[in-house]
Amino acid sequence: MKRIVILACTDRPESNTLRFSKYLKPHYEKLGVQASVVSLQDYPLEQVVGGKYGEKIPSVTSFNNTILEADGLVFVIPEYNGSFPGIFKMFIDYLPFPASFLGKPISFVGVANGAFGGLRAVEQAQQVVGYRNAYVFPERVFLARFSKNFSDENGLTEEMQQKLLRSQMRNFVTYINQTLPPVDLETP
Numbered sequence: 001m002k003r004i005v006i007l008a009c010t011d012r013p014e015s016n017t018l019r020f021s022k023y024l025k026p027h028y029e030k031l032g033v034q035a036s037v038v039s040l041q042d043y044p045l046e047q048v049v050g051g052k053y054g055e056k057i058p059s060v061t062s063f064n065n066t067i068l069e070a071d072g073l074v075f076v077i078p079e080y081n082g083s084f085p086g087i088f089k090m091f092i093d094y095l096p097f098p099a100s101f102l103g104k105p106i107s108f109v110g111v112a113n114g115a116f117g118g119l120r121a122v123e124q125a126q127q128v129v130g131y132r133n134a135y136v137f138p139e140r141v142f143l144a145r146f147s148k149n150f151s152d153e154n155g156l157t158e159e160m161q162q163k164l165l166r167s168q169m170r171n172f173v174t175y176i177n178q179t180l181p182p183v184d185l186e187t188p
């Protein structure tokens with residue numbers, strides 16, 4: 001069975017992004033994959049403050065491995081100031097180089113209370129992970145007006161958002177089931 005990690009791409013306490021990431025998990029499991037949720041709230045940020053690029057930091061390696069060992073990634077990304085959160089870029093900048101996201105299928109969900117549902121955050125993130133050689137899954141979901149359109153009891157209440165999400169999940173699982181494992185590049 002393929003394994004996916006759903007990454008909540010913010011460190012904001014009680015974020016809607018983490019709420020939604022947790023909501024996704026059983027829905028992915030119903031589609032026949034093993035799913036786990038990881039939050040950037042648990043990223044060992046204090047270990048990299050001051051610029052520790054190129055250093056081997058066990059807590060960072062361990063965090064990264066949890067994510068990079070998955071067969072596919074679902075990035076749930078909130079929009080902060082027209083972009084993704086800073087912690088998300090910090091996480092990427094401390095991934096192993098040059099392997100990083102090489103050959104890793106990644107799917108995107110944008111979360112925002114604004115009208116565009118995290119469109120800018122997701123598109124900018126797609127550009128970055130594409131540069132790092134991910135297999136960028138093209139079907140995106142943008143959850144606009146999130147607080148109005150989501151509840152923990154009923155999930156997404158907007159029919160169009162439900163439909164797009166169902167389609168994305170189903171097709172992403174098909175995609176990762178058909179994707180060859182990434183080439184194992186040696187890191188320097």
Ligand SMILES: Cc1cc2nc3c(=O)[nH]c(=O)nc-3n(C[C@H](O)[C@H](O)[C@H](O)COP(=O)(O)O)c2cc1C
Pocket residue numbers: 010012014015016017018078079080081082083111112113114115116117118146
């Ligand atoms: C620092 C910060 C910046 C934000 N900037 C935007 C923004 O540019 N556009 C937007 O629609 N919402 C913005 N929001 C509101 C988020 O859409 C809202 O908090 C939503 O719940 C997703 O973020 P969360 O996962 O942190 O809850 C911002 C929130 C924070 C904390």
